[in-house]
Amino acid sequence: MSDKKDVATEQLIKNTAKKLFFGEGRFNATTQEIADEAGVNRTLINYYFRSRDNLFNIVFEDAQQKEINFTDMVVFSDMPFREKIEKYLDMYFEQAKEYPYLEIYMVTQMNQGSCFKDPEQISRVLDKFYLEIALEMDKGNIDKMRPEQFLLNMISLTSFPVSMRPLLQETMGFKKEEYDRLMEERKQIILNTLFK
Incomplete structure (x- = not known):
């Protein structure tokens, strides 16, 4: 070969x-x-x-690294803060549409202590992100709160409908395509909720 x-x-x-x-x-x-x-x-x-387990781990680590790299690129870019959030949401929902069960698996892995192997990289991204959140609050673009609360709001608004998709789709009576459309509407709703 x-x-x-x-x-x-x-x-x-x-x-x-x-x-x-x-x-x-x-x-x-x-x-x-x-x-x-x-x-x-x-x-x-x-x-x-x-082995299958080794393949599974490699595929998961590749997906996780891709997300970390994208987040890093967005956070450290020169674009305005709101555009950063928009770009992140675009990536997040695009990935969630293609891989709706990745988020569920990531939560499972976190519970087992085998996720995000580079805490320094995560800390560096969070520090920069928290600083930008604080600056946006000072400008009056977002409500004043602890920067961690802003991040929790953003994660909750994006992650919950994705990680709970099987349950929500079933209990709300949506077909896959209908739920996909619902998710496409999320970006603007999230931006309207997070920003003044």
């Missing part, structure tokens, strides 16, 4: 696993199910990843 083909096959397996795990919520998908979905031989999964 050529190196290009190796990389393409490895990426295909990772993308397929991510779709099954976080797009469809099939956290217990077997190696054979992943191979069948990807259209590859099951032995290739063991060749590239050694």
